[in-house]
Amino acid sequence: MSRIRQARAGDAQSIALVELETWRATYAGILADDVLLTMSVERLARRWSHHIRGAPGSVLVYEEERKRLLGFGHCGRQRDGTLGYEGEIYMLYVLPDAQGMDIGRKLLLALFERLVQQRLRSALVWVVRANPSRFFYERMGGRLVLQRQIPVGGQPVEAVGYGWADLPALLAGEERSRPADDT
Numbered sequence: 070m071s072r073i074r075q076a077r078a079g080d081a082q083s084i085a086l087v088e089l090e091t092w093r094a095t096y097a098g099i100l101a102d103d104v105l106l107t108m109s110v111e112r113l114a115r116r117w118s119h120h121i122r123g124a125p126g127s128v129l130v131y132e133e134e135r136k137r138l139l140g141f142g143h144c145g146r147q148r149d150g151t152l153g154y155e156g157e158i159y160m161l162y163v164l165p166d167a168q169g170m171d172i173g174r175k176l177l178l179a180l181f182e183r184l185v186q187q188r189l190r191s192a193l194v195w196v197v198r199a200n201p202s203r204f205f206y207e208r209m210g211g212r213l214v215l216q217r218q219i220p221v222g223g224q225p226v227e228a229v230g231y232g233w234a235d236l237p238a239l240l241a242g243e244e245r246s247r248p249a250d251d252t
């Protein structure tokens with residue numbers, strides 16, 4: 070059965086592969102080619118090992134029946150404490166051939182639950198403005214609250230911030246609307 074679970078040290082390489090494939094598919098034509106081409110799985114995997122070791126539970130993966138990882142998410146404390154949001158979704162990626170199958174929604178809600186468990190009751194996510202995936206966050210109830218340049222692959226890129234002011238209320242609403250047999 071497919072499931073969402075906490076990432077383990079042994080997942081670092083698989084997460085890096087999902088990140089690389091999804092990043093390239095998403096940002097082709099948006100970011101400069103050299104940014105897309107110079108990414109290395111080994112470097113990304115080292116970074117994921119570091120995150121998984123340093124903050125267990127901050128990285129969640131979606132694993133299908135045959136154990137292949139189809140997506141992952143990473144969350145934690147909002148990095149710029151001045152913005153008024155306690156938590157942040159740092160990254161949420163679903164492999165291109167698995168998109169549109171509700172995996173992103175399930176991962177995002179699991180990340181929100183994780184933030185609430187850490188007493189972080191609101192959340193922000195930064196998305197490159199030109200990335201159409203930002204409309205996913207609107208669909209998930211995020212409000213466009215901020216706009217600024219952020220560095221992506223070492224280059225300044227126009228980005229937008231979506232915010233959720235009350236995660237416990239959002240999760241309670243999801244719970245109420247979920248059919249009884251939906252696991």
Ligand SMILES: CC(C)(COP(=O)(O)OP(=O)(O)OC[C@H]1O[C@@H](n2cnc3c(N)ncnc32)[C@H](O)[C@@H]1OP(=O)(O)O)[C@@H](O)C(=O)NCCC(=O)NCCS
Nearest residue numbers: 095161162163168169170171172173174201202204205208
């Ligand atoms: C954004 C992303 C995580 C969404 O995951 P997904 O599994 O494809 O989305 P889901 O199937 O769970 O969609 C949930 C809802 O959002 C909607 N949605 C998903 N992507 C959308 C988009 N690009 N534009 C508008 N709506 C979208 C779906 O139609 C669905 O709506 P419904 O409730 O009416 O059925 C995924 O497409 C992805 O990884 N994109 C590339 C990486 C990226 O840009 N990540 C975000 C920046 S960190």
